[in-house]
Amino acid sequence: SAVISQKPSRDICQRGTSLTIQCQVDSQVTMMFWYRQQPGQSLTLIATANQGSEATYESGFVIDKFPISRPNLTFSTLTVSNMSPEDSSIYLCSVEWTDYGYTFGSGTRLTVV
Amino acid sequence: AQKITQTQPGMFVQEKEAVTLDCTYDTSDQSYGLFWYKQPSSGEMIFLIYQGSYDEQNATEGRYSLNFQKARKSANLVISASQLGDSAMYFCAMIPQGGGTSYGKLTFGQGTILTVHP
Numbered sequence: 001s002a003v004i005s006q007k008p009s010r011d012i013c014q015r016g017t018s019l020t021i022q023c024q025v026d027s028q029v030t031m032m033f034w035y036r037q038q039p040g041q042s043l044t045l046i047a048t049a050n051q052g053s054e055a056t057y058e059s060g061f062v063i064d065k066f067p068i069s070r071p072n073l074t075f076s077t078l079t080v081s082n083m084s085p086e087d088s089s090i091y092l093c094s095v096e097w098t099d100y101g102y103t104f105g106s107g108t109r110l111t112v113v
Numbered sequence: 114a115q116k117i118t119q120t121q122p123g124m125f126v127q128e129k130e131a132v133t134l135d136c137t138y139d140t141s142d143q144s145y146g147l148f149w150y151k152q153p154s155s156g157e158m159i160f161l162i163y164q165g166s167y168d169e170q171n172a173t174e175g176r177y178s179l180n181f182q183k184a185r186k187s188a189n190l191v192i193s194a195s196q197l198g199d200s201a202m203y204f205c206a207m208i209p210q211g212g213g214t215s216y217g218k219l220t221f222g223q224g225t226i227l228t229v230h231p
Binding site (some may be wrong): 044105109 | 148150155156157158160163204208217218219221222223224
């Protein structure tokens with residue numbers, strides 16, 4: 001299966017600042033996915049990132065708040081901008097490694113104070 | 114649109130016993146995949162098992178088996194011989210496999226917290 005290195009694993013940030021989360025995959029993948037998991041909640045898809053094109057955002061998520069880069073087939077970043085305490089969540093990236101397997105990064109646990 | 118329902122917020126099981134975690138789903142897609150993931154307190158998502166909608170046999174992976182009842186739209190996870198390390202959050206998820214704009218997008222249930230007692 002694909003192996004994803006996600007950084008940082010956790011961070012505590014001041015409100016109003018931004019944090020960029022990185023995901024590095026050990027193989028080339030077409031699509032990468034970014035999810036948010038609010039405290040005690042399930043995972044919600046933020047956006048889909050394809051190399052060479054703009055990310056596609058799900059309802060309720062906008063590019064100004066969660067800009068995504070996908071410069072090549074093994075790397076992607078998600079930025080959480082102008083953070084507020086409501087952004088405190090676990091953020092996870094994911095890739096499809098087979099027709100029936102989706103691998104996740106280890107997650108970034110973000111706390112906004 | 115897809116929907117996953119996990120009606121058990123929390124489950125308890127004695128070590129070495131079997132436990133069933135419930136999952137029902139709703140979809141208009143003819144081809145789809147069903148997954149179970151384990152999320153320990155560390156937050157990572159660990160893939161456990163997969164079932165395709167056209168698979169005739171229930172999926173098994175070691176101590177994990179998926180009880181797939183297509184007519185009832187249920188995909189329950191059975192963990193046999195529970196271990197203390199099985200204590201975690203468990204998510205059921207599904208994905209359409211017919212292409213289109215939902216390709217690759219997993220829909221998750223609310224999760225079930227499993228606690229294994231010694």
